[in-house]
Amino acid sequence: MTTPDTQVEQDRAVMSRRNFLGFLGKGVACAGALVGAGGAVGAVVSERGNRAFQQNDEQYAEAVNNPPQVPDYNWNDHKWAIGVDTDRCIGCLRCMEACKTENSVQMDANHHRTWVERYVYLEGSNTAIVDSQSDPKNIENTGSETKFRFDNRYRNVKVDKAFFVPKLCNQCEHPSCVQVCPTGATFKAKDGPVLIDTTYCIGCQYCVQACPYGARSFNESRGTVDKCNWCYHRITKGLNPACVEVCPTGTRIFGDRNDPESPVSLFIRNNHVQVLKPEMGNAPNVFYKGTDKEVV
């Protein structure tokens, strides 16, 4: 069950994440920059067959011990939310790639901060067939867990209806993961995201059990839990989360609900939106348009 992520840790960065971030910082209004960088990094990955851009141990320790100071940011002023317009999603999975790159998520099929689900109703069927990039067939098709593609398995069958549903942490108003954390290492920030203090997490994984959305995973090499934080290091600097930034179709919409004219406020106001598993009582902050009953 363990994933000795030694490969990740041993890799001495060809293009370290630090440089990568520095590059971004210089780019300031970097709408296109990340897409370009993502492509470049993808090329590095496929050539070397390993994960050159992942944080190594020292970089990780540095990031944890000296978190960047963001002097102009007041978390009482914001209420972040994400909208997902599933009608727009084309399943290109650039969001997954960007997320794994941006956040040094383990590069295998069992650890994700975000993923995309494909729902397919075959002709005459009332239930959807669901898969994600982690499905063995998709990975066999590309030959690697680090190439993010859906295969074309429905090529020769009649499909009634099909759509993609991007998933990420819902940063719930009543997060059950925070409720069950025995140490308080995971907590809800005032501006919305649920964060983890990885220097305090004991790695009991109770929160992994408690999340109704399967959004949390366990990083075996660090002995602590990992989750999507809507790229908290980016949003506190006024940037979009990486997945939102790279989405070529505008499926993912990010913004501040305190601002009635922000993209997400407009999205929620102008569309019929719903949340996932409302019966859990978690009150998610990711709002979906265009999903149907089969979506889990």
Next chain:
Amino acid sequence: MEHVFDHVTPYIGYVYPNETDVPWSQLIVIYPYITGLVAGAFVISSLYHVFNIKSFAPVSRFALLTALCFMIFAPTPLLFHLGQPTRAFNAVITPHWTSAMAAFGYVAGFYLCLLLLETWFAFRADIVAMSKVKTGIMGKVYGVLTLGSDDVSPHALAIDHKFARILSMIGIPSAMGLHGYVGFVFGSLKTREWWSSDLMPVIFLLSAVASGVGLLIVLYVIVSKFRKTPIIDETMRGLLYVLFAGITIVMVIEALELLEIFYKAREGVDTVKALIAGPIWVGMAIQWIMSVFVLAVTSGLLIFEVHGKRLVNWLFLCGLAIMVGVLAMRWNVVIGGQELSKTMKGLLTFYPEVFGRESLFVVGVISVCPYITLWLVTKLLPPWADGKKAVV
């Protein structure tokens, strides 16, 4: 192709991608199992100390030591499971009280102290006697164990007895609390259909008592054979009554639990059925065959008023069966709950590792430790009364 599917838990249907890494492994199976054995053994000890049921007198001190030795090792599986075991005490230093798990350190710590205290009061007279008789290092050890209290006058012994009894009284709700609490850790999770049940703490508690009684039967018979001492019929009958009561209630409540899931037939019930017929069918078969076996045999022993050697043999088998059955039940709950995907559209099949930090090997080592400790502790503090007065 780099490590594709190395450690992926295989699945059918659709599961969330993160679920293929099963969070709680076989170590979390034996954790409630061990605490369950503690609770059961303690109940037997208390039946004599508190309720003064004489038939349990011969095993009551042995049961107390059994509870103590298993309690010492109850937290070990958790420590092996934690990603950051050196931070384990964070949960005690800064408990986050909305978490069911935050209280574990306190509950377990309190109960361990209680067991230690009760053991000391129950054995103080013996310790004092030993410190007078033994020489050399062991004499010193016993001397230290007396904690400077070597008064063995009838008055002092009466106080000892009184304290042991009071501690035992506190111990019953504590043991119940400890194990009911373990059930709550699972039952309070709304996410997992297979765990999220109001009956979960009750099931955990009752199966704990049943397995603990089973353990005591097995140990009592084996130890008596080794020591070549007679097995007291009255005690075996007493254990039989408790085991019969335990298994009956456990089976009824577990059956009710399953019945409720199927009768309510909420969305995803087909996946629950597939879980029982699929990934955990072996566990379910073991659990129910063992339970039925124990129920049938204990009923037979009661109806036909069996005594003597036949009672010992059959009850020994029952003890083993209930221990195996409850272990299977723990597997079915802990692993089964995670094999049923949160999507309710898929099933995982968990395969335990054989070697490694979280492996069957470690489980084996941890499971053996309490028995070895118990053997050593009985050398230090012989719990048997046959030296003082001849019983049967």
